[in-house]
Amino acid sequence: MLFEALTFQLGYNATLVTIGAVLLGLAAGVTGTFLFLRKRALVSDAIAHATLPGVGLAFIALTLLGFDGRNLPALLIGSALSAILGLFAVQWLTARTRLSEDAAIGAVLSVFFSFGIVLLTVIQTMETGGQAGLEGFLLGSTAGMLFADAALIAAGGAIVVALVFLFRRPMTLVSFDPGFAATSGTSLNRIDLVIMGLVMGVTVVGLKIVGLILIVALLIIPPVTARFWSDRAEHVVIFAGIFGALSAWIGAALSASAPDLPTGPLIVLVSFALFALSMIFAPGRGLLASAYRHRWFQRGVHIRQGLLALAQGQPIYEPLTLRLLSRAGLARADGVATESGKARAARALRDEKRWEVARATPDLELAAARYDGLTRIEDVLTPDQIAEIDARIGGPEAVA
Amino acid sequence: MIGADFVPFALTPLLIGCLASVACALPGNFLVLRRQALIGDAISHVVLPGIVVAFLITGTISTWPMLIGSAGAALVAVAMIEGIRRFGRIEPGAAMGVTFTALFAAGVLLLEQSDTSGVHLDVEHALFGNLESLIWLDAIGWSSLADPQALAGLPPEIFRLAIVTALIGLGLMVFWRPLAISTFDEGFAETLGLPVRAIGLGLVIASAIAAVAAFDAVGSIIVIAMFICPPAAARLMTNRLGAQVLWSVAFALASAISGFVLAAYGPLWLGAQNAVSAAGMIGTVSGVFLALAALFGPTRR
Amino acid sequence: MTPAHLLEIETQAKAEAAAADSPLAIRGMTVFYDQKPAVFSVDATFQPGRMTAIIGPNGAGKSTLLKAALGIVTPLAGKATIFGAPLSERRDRLAYVPQRASVDWDFPARVADVVAMGLYPKLGLLGRFTGAHRAKVKHCLARVGMEDFAHRQIGQLSGGQQQRVFLARALAQEADLYLLDEPFAGVDAATERAIIDVLKELKSEGKTVIAVHHDLSTVPEYFDDVLILNVRKVSEGSVAEAFTHEALDAAYGGRLDLAGTAALPVSA
Numbered sequence: 001m002l003f004e005a006l007t008f009q010l011g012y013n014a015t016l017v018t019i020g021a022v023l024l025g026l027a028a029g030v031t032g033t034f035l036f037l038r039k040r041a042l043v044s045d046a047i048a049h050a051t052l053p054g055v056g057l058a059f060i061a062l063t064l065l066g067f068d069g070r071n072l073p074a075l076l077i078g079s080a081l082s083a084i085l086g087l088f089a090v091q092w093l094t095a096r097t098r099l100s101e102d103a104a105i106g107a108v109l110s111v112f113f114s115f116g117i118v119l120l121t122v123i124q125t126m127e128t129g130g131q132a133g134l135e136g137f138l139l140g141s142t143a144g145m146l147f148a149d150a151a152l153i154a155a156g157g158a159i160v161v162a163l164v165f166l167f168r169r170p171m172t173l174v175s176f177d178p179g180f181a182a183t184s185g186t187s188l189n190r191i192d193l194v195i196m197g198l199v200m201g202v203t204v205v206g207l208k209i210v211g212l213i214l215i216v217a218l219l220i221i222p223p224v225t226a227r228f229w230s231d232r233a234e235h236v237v238i239f240a241g242i243f244g245a246l247s248a249w250i251g252a253a254l255s256a257s258a259p260d261l262p263t264g265p266l267i268v269l270v271s272f273a274l275f276a277l278s279m280i281f282a283p284g285r286g287l288l289a290s291a292y293r294h295r296w297f298q299r300g301v302h303i304r305q306g307l308l309a310l311a312q313g314q315p316i317y318e319p320l321t322l323r324l325l326s327r328a329g330l331a332r333a334d335g336v337a338t339e340s341g342k343a344r345a346a347r348a349l350r351d352e353k354r355w356e357v358a359r360a361t362p363d364l365e366l367a368a369a370r371y372d373g374l375t376r377i378e379d380v381l382t383p384d385q386i387a388e389i390d391a392r393i394g395g396p397e398a399v400a
Numbered sequence: 401m402i403g404a405d406f407v408p409f410a411l412t413p414l415l416i417g418c419l420a421s422v423a424c425a426l427p428g429n430f431l432v433l434r435r436q437a438l439i440g441d442a443i444s445h446v447v448l449p450g451i452v453v454a455f456l457i458t459g460t461i462s463t464w465p466m467l468i469g470s471a472g473a474a475l476v477a478v479a480m481i482e483g484i485r486r487f488g489r490i491e492p493g494a495a496m497g498v499t500f501t502a503l504f505a506a507g508v509l510l511l512e513q514s515d516t517s518g519v520h521l522d523v524e525h526a527l528f529g530n531l532e533s534l535i536w537l538d539a540i541g542w543s544s545l546a547d548p549q550a551l552a553g554l555p556p557e558i559f560r561l562a563i564v565t566a567l568i569g570l571g572l573m574v575f576w577r578p579l580a581i582s583t584f585d586e587g588f589a590e591t592l593g594l595p596v597r598a599i600g601l602g603l604v605i606a607s608a609i610a611a612v613a614a615f616d617a618v619g620s621i622i623v624i625a626m627f628i629c630p631p632a633a634a635r636l637m638t639n640r641l642g643a644q645v646l647w648s649v650a651f652a653l654a655s656a657i658s659g660f661v662l663a664a665y666g667p668l669w670l671g672a673q674n675a676v677s678a679a680g681m682i683g684t685v686s687g688v689f690l691a692l693a694a695l696f697g698p699t700r701r
Numbered sequence: 702m703t704p705a706h707l708l709e710i711e712t713q714a715k716a717e718a719a720a721a722d723s724p725l726a727i728r729g730m731t732v733f734y735d736q737k738p739a740v741f742s743v744d745a746t747f748q749p750g751r752m753t754a755i756i757g758p759n760g761a762g763k764s765t766l767l768k769a770a771l772g773i774v775t776p777l778a779g780k781a782t783i784f785g786a787p788l789s790e791r792r793d794r795l796a797y798v799p800q801r802a803s804v805d806w807d808f809p810a811r812v813a814d815v816v817a818m819g820l821y822p823k824l825g826l827l828g829r830f831t832g833a834h835r836a837k838v839k840h841c842l843a844r845v846g847m848e849d850f851a852h853r854q855i856g857q858l859s860g861g862q863q864q865r866v867f868l869a870r871a872l873a874q875e876a877d878l879y880l881l882d883e884p885f886a887g888v889d890a891a892t893e894r895a896i897i898d899v900l901k902e903l904k905s906e907g908k909t910v911i912a913v914h915h916d917l918s919t920v921p922e923y924f925d926d927v928l929i930l931n932v933r934k935v936s937e938g939s940v941a942e943a944f945t946h947e948a949l950d951a952a953y954g955g956r957l958d959l960a961g962t963a964a965l966p967v968s969a
Contacts (some may be wrong), residue, residue: 041497098701099635099694100432102437103432103628104632106438106624106627106632111683111690114680114684116680117527138523138524139508214505224497279487279488301733305779317780321778574827581821584808585804587768587771638809640811641808
């Protein structure tokens with residue numbers, strides 16, 4: 001089943017939903033990256049929750065006008081309109097009052113959502129409300145979707161992806177270097193508006209698949225995941241798109257492969273699994289790599305400080321320093337240097353003097369600025385330069 | 401509206417709504433000042449997986465396992481957010497977004513996968529609560545307030561929330577100074593020897609307890625709204641911390657009372673037959689108060 | 702015992718004696734931010750009853766050194782002692798004035814509320830705030846020339862006034878050691894004068910003052926001692942001994958032009 005689902009062999013609707021989800025994941029990952037880099041990730045949460053009253057009002061308006069309230073395009077238009085209102089409310093509260101953006105986001109999302117709930121209970125009491133199925137917008141529901149709706153979602157996903165592609169340059173510029181973007185004539189506000197518009201597009205398209213509570217996951221988790229893999233802006237965008245699409249594909253396929261497996265939560269959980277793996281194992285920014293680096297630096301600093309203390313006949317203050325020295329066979333437990341410790345101490349002291357000279361020498365200053373306290377001088381300066389320095393400080397002094 | 405039906409059908413949900421709102425608004429003041437307003441949002445989302453796991457372990461939906469489960473989930477969420485923020489070096493907003501969506505998704509999936517047909521446990525219930533159902537059937541009128549037998553029939557939520565609200569109020573009073581100092585100037589607080597980490601964690605735990613106790617009775621939307629809207633509105637009314645907290649309590653009570661009344665009686669006034677969601681209406685009204693404060697509050701800028 | 706051993710014992714004893722006398726003694730302090738050293742292996746012994754400036758270029762780790770000594774950032778290695786004992790035993794003897802920009806001035810508090818925070822160690826959790834405490838707050842505000850602002854909302858103050866409020870809070874702590882992070886950054890001339898007068902008063906009362914400072918031109922006028930830093934220690938001692946052209950050159954590289962120190966970037 002899973003294989004069939006992954007390879008789009010589960011029937012027309014399931015295939016369309018999966019394609020729609022993949023496009024959505026791709027668009028959300030890329031759009032979310034711009035949001036994440038602007039440090040406004042949770043604005044999307046406000047936008048998503050703010051869709052609910054729009055859905056409710058659209059349903060009520062359609063019903064009162066005598067149409068079928070379940071018309072998906074109309075409901076989505078309603079959701080977009082109230083999301084816009086929610087976004088403006090966040091902007092207004094942040095700009096016009098002393099409230100910070102996080103408080104504005106929380107206020108808007110809870111109030112709009114509350115009002116949406118009120119409307120849902122109103123709809124439940126309407127004659128046609130019983131089978132409205134609007135609860136499906138909370139958590140998404142792809143089961144029993146009409147073909148036209150599935151096609152609409154797939155098309156919507158494709159449009160958002162196309163728009164992201166179209167605006168990728170100015171959005172990248174604004175996200176990574178707002179100052180430069182402003183001076184180079186790009187209108188910050190306008191591009192911010194484009195980003196928010198795309199977030200809204202992703203939200204609206206995603207309502208039916210993952211639901212408004214979880215759509216933010218698609219906008220936040222893939223960019224955060226991608227951040228672990230690269231420090232370069234353009235790469236983060238691409239990785240986020242890939243992670244988003246991958247999560248959506250696997251999640252939608254898993255969901256189609258068995259009953260009782262809701263699409264939205266599965267996509268989110270797959271995406272979280274990718275995040276957790278990246279956070280632990282990614283080279284560079286990953287947890288294991290960082291922990292290893294920290295220990296390595298700590299050990300290096302302590303041993304070097306211990307050696308310099310030995311070389312200068314000073315006491316060793318820290319128990320950890322002493323422990324590391326004695327474990328490396330450089331000092332006895334009582335802090336007296338061993339033979340190899342004395343030799344290493346003399347070398348450490350000489351290197352320290354070499355660096356000191358290097359820092360004071362205009363020609364070498366630039367190279368010396370790279371010194372982090374642990375780099376070997378041989379790795380930065382040429383043997384000739386070192387020889388020149390040595391000529392000025394004399395050879396290594398023996399440690400008593 | 402203060403007819404014979406008021407005491408059995410409206411008094412207890414009204415009281416519960418008030419207590420829940422105040423319990424959340426109190427710690428919300430400090431969350432808003434610390435720019436952690438959305439911690440409340442995150443906590444109220446992760447309550448769902450907490451109660452689902454508690455249900456899967458115990459097989460029933462009795463109160464204490466639910467409370468413990470949701471409090472546990474809140475702590476797991478806080479630990480995850482802090483871990484992602486610190487060790488992953490991800491900004492707090494994004495760290496929160498990753499955590500609460502993933503835990504909420506896990507809760508929904510577990511719920512769909514487990515057999516809950518025999519019990520009243522679903523996502524909608526978790527979101528909206530069921531304030532209207534917390535009625536006091538043993539009461540016949542105001543005289544029941546003096547009748548020990550009728551009092552014994554009060555919904556247990558009312559006692560739980562009363563205790564939690566009192567504890568949070570008391571905690572706030574006792575730890576007022578360290579909370580205020582570490583919220584304003586963490587570095588300075590640290591040089592005084594204040595355990596700033598523990599204070600921050602204590603605030604989040606107090607918020608989680610408030611959220612869990614309130615959630616049990618009123619669902620998570622009120623919780624999110626009350627963490628943020630009354631304190632935010634209060635911030636726009638005064639420039640003193642003590643006054644702000646009092647204002648926030650006033651806004652919380654006003655939202656709870658007017659929201660409940662509007663939900664229960666508003667539709668009737670408009671000629672409709674059925675009440676609307678009280679939880680939703682309370683949240684909506686708190687937003688109206690915030691909007692008014694944002695437009696006219698003396699210290700809005 | 703070989704002579705070398707005796708010598709070692711003697712130096713050790715001397716170093717320990719110096720550290721015991723010193724209001725603040727820092728040994729081997731090393732702080733890394735991610736993979737870059739912010740402070741590297743710094744030893745410093747500050748002298749009691751004197752005013753010391755910590756100077757150095759942008760990103761030299763001046764504030765970080767202070768924060769590491771106070772336990773606000775966790776060092777990779779190294780330790781600090783305050784009057785010969787670990788920080789946890791000497792908190793009552795020190796007062797810290799953080800950078801003005803490090804807090805949210807929009808916080809709902811009045812000037813007097815902020816100064817009263819300095820009385821917390823004496824008040825504790827539930828101690829009653831009495832008339833004597835109120836008088837103390839008023840007195841500290843008067844010392845920095847802010848007595849008329851006691852009921853002002855802190856968000857309405859100018860940068861210089863905010864800095865004075867922070868100093869008043871430190872005065873309320875009645876400490877023996879005052880640590881200030883960039884007390885003159887972005888303040889007006891009148892405030893700078895007022896602050897330096899208060900600091901000199903403290904010195905005349907026998908207190909020790911250590912300040913992170915960025916304006917080289919005022920170092921000789923304001924301070925007795927300097928610690929010149931550029932990730933590692935460049936020099937340390939009295940202004941006459943340590944505030945030399947060579948030391949500044951070594952710390953600031955070729956970027957220093959003493960005549961135009963005003964043009965130096967304000968250190969973060």
